[in-house]
Amino acid sequence: MKEQETLNEDYFDENQYEIDNRIRNLYWTVSGNYGENIKLDTVSFSRSPWVSLYDAVKQGAFSRYFDRNAFGLYLVKKLYYGADEQALTNVAQLAVDSAVYRKISAERKGVQEIRKKAFSDLLEYDFTRLASYYLGQIKICMMQQAVRGSVSHEQARMRQVLDLLAELEDTYDTMEIIRVTDKLYNWLMDPYFEKNHGDLAKVLAVTMEELKEFSWKDYLEEEAKEEELTQVLNQVNQAVTQTGEASTEQEEKRESRMKRVLVDAEAAAKMYSYIELNYGRSYLNEGEQKRINRSLCRGAHADCSLYFTDGILSNMVKRNYQSEYARRSKSENLRVYGHHSRVAKRNIEILTDTLRRALVARSERETVRSEYGNILPKQLWKLGRSRDKKLFERVLKKDSSEFVVHVLIDASGSQRSRQSLVALQGYIISEALSNVQIPHRVMGFCTFWDYTVMQRYRDYDDPKEANKRIFEFHASSNNRDGLAIRAAAASLRDRPEENKVLIVLSDGRPNDIIVNRPNSKNPMPYAGDYAVRDTSFEVRKVRAEGISVLGVFAGEEQDLQAERRIFGKDFAYIRNIMNFSSVVGLYLKRQLDDTAQ
Structure with a gap:
């Protein structure tokens, strides 16, 4: 597998321009919009060509069937009220995939096979990282269902999430995707969001003037080359149609932001059980x-x-x-x-x-003159002639x-x-x-x-x-x-x-x-x-x-x-x-x- 990764990386380095064109053409073909200049994820091609191809298909399908800018604007407004960027992005990715894959698969028969291969690669490459957090576990369920039609370790709560996502398969309404995303985020990631910040109506009521006045520097992945808000919108739009995990650099940047988590008495009472379940009994x-x-x-x-x-x-x-x-x-x-x-x-x-030699040195016997121990005959002449009372010798052993x-x-x-x-x-x-x-x-x-x-x-x-x-x-x-x-x-x-x-x-x-x-x-x-x-x-x-x-x-x-x-x-x-x-x-x-x- 490592050899295959190396081959992919070498191929990507040698043919990057060709790969960029191929993926961009795939997006244009699916979306039907050949004039749109859009940023696509080609870096993931070195790990899995299928992931890059499926991301292009998914982004094209989302642009074709839904209002991509309206969905991105909702996500930015949610971030404005303090939503966790990575958690919100993960929920949005699940919602977008559920909303587009059946529609585009019905029109283009090869998409289902591309999706399966992409998910198979991700289950192999990213299983460990995905399994380390709850939304990642839901992603695993979704991918296992797509690849082999069955799910391992499924829990009742996960089944509820998958059923809610399945409701998006027949919709063409962007607002329905927004409602499901908002509901899942508030349910799974921040049960106190509405209490602390307000419901979906309040989030959507945020004006463009308020968004433009807000500092988005902490959310930018690179130095701003355009207006901060526009760049964040572009980043969000790209992120929600990605399938793989964030890079280590992106992940560490998100983790570095300081956050406070507010919990009530009921949630606090459940903490110990959760720790016991996920870290083992004490x-x-x-x-x-x-x-x-x-x-x-x-x-x-x-x-x-x-x-x-x-x-x-x-x-x-x-x-x-x-x-x-x-x-x-x-x-x-x-x-x-x-x-x-x-x-x-x-x-x-x-x-x-190194340690053994140091311990041996500590264990060596050392003979020293003393005021008691074994008498030294050659020192007896000092009796009555000198104040030196060390007429004896004893053996000291250092403790190792x-x-x-x-x-x-x-x-x-x-x-x-x-x-x-x-x-x-x-x-x-x-x-x-x-x-x-x-x-x-x-x-x-x-x-x-x-x-x-x-x-x-x-x-x-x-x-x-x-x-x-x-x-x-x-x-x-x-x-x-x-x-x-x-x-x-x-x-x-x-x-x-x-x-x-x-x-x-x-x-x-x-x-x-x-x-x-x-x-x-x-x-x-x-x-x-x-x-x-x-x-x-x-x-x-x-x-x-x-x-x-x-x-x-x-x-x-x-x-x-x-x-x-x-x-x-x-x-x-x-x-x-x-x-x-x-x-x-x-x-x-x-x-x-x-x-x-």
Whole structure:
């Protein structure tokens, strides 16, 4: 499959002009409007020609049967009132596909086959990403139904969504698509939209003057070459007829926007059940969880909760899309490990050797003169002649066993593009620590709603075989780094070892959506400078207690400065997996050497 992708990319590079013309002609043929200058998605051709072709067909059909500009204007008005851009786009894509595919398939028999092939490719390429969020799971249902006529893991709520979308198959009324899109968005993505902003009539009542006065800079994918509103309208019109997922760059830009999610008491009461269903049952009982939350969820994290779990694959409530996403992520992580196995094993050997030599040095016997011990005959002449009372010698043995390590891995959605390599880094550290018999725990963390989920892959005294569970690592949701570091440090404090080390694998981007619950203190958004300052404060506080903290940075270069602010001089920038063992090994060796003094 990788070879096929490479062939597609090479073909695309060599024939881009021809491909652009072919797809544009397909759009013109379907739409019947040969004079329209429209932007089409040709980049996806390198991954799947069928996706690009179907997008051109779908966009042409939508322009032919419906008022594309009226639908785009509704979406922009919804954004004006604060709707989430990605969620709204995803809902609109489902509605548009349902409204056009039967109509155009009846006229052009080859469209149904193009659609099936496009969906087959997307189910193969993007299943993991789609399965990580609810609307993506609905997309999977729709595509599976088109490809094989059946759906796996269908839930009653999903069936209701698909039935509502099916009502659009016979309509030629753009307003009907708008009504269904609005209803689905308010139902699935923001149940409090109408309460907070008003119904569909109020959204449609927004004037062009109000839209033009609004700043759309945050929504622009590139520097404005024309009026902001016009460019956003063009972007929206193109996005709603795309079939594939957004690029990583687009996705990260959307995720970076600060948002507040408002929930009422009923929704807040359902949070725990949702967390349990999608992250696995907790390994703590209710009393233990409450005690930990009372102790740790204070200050900037006063309205938050911690949730400790061994993961959905280890303690599943029931099989669902999240469990399928976790299973596929594990398979992909193991595949990447297999591909890099020689490099990984070499890194493990180097790191193990570095640690072993440092521990041997700590275990060496040292003979020192003392005021007690075994008498030294040749020193007896000093009796009554010198103040030197060290007439004895004794053997000192340095202790090599008083070390414990906690490896904490950022498992937020921003790690998705490098998920398998992050898992591999965690595995390398864990294998080396196991080889030299240093007790250690490995956990991942992410934040969903007000829960910071701490997933345990292996515990301090687990056997070496448990290290393979680190490949269950998968990235999703947000990250509240300060609270996760506070929780990890608390577990280290409970350990009897004298020397404690915390290693944090992160991308230097603490970022969390705030959930404003009833009677909450409504803290400021946990993002940007505020989040970096809080995380760096937690690191300084942990170090002040005598716990060594190392930050291992595997993010983008633009976030390097934030990582420096958080971890100071004790952070490692991993540009290449080949350098991993030597960089981390030098730090751990220094900790072993320093405590031997």
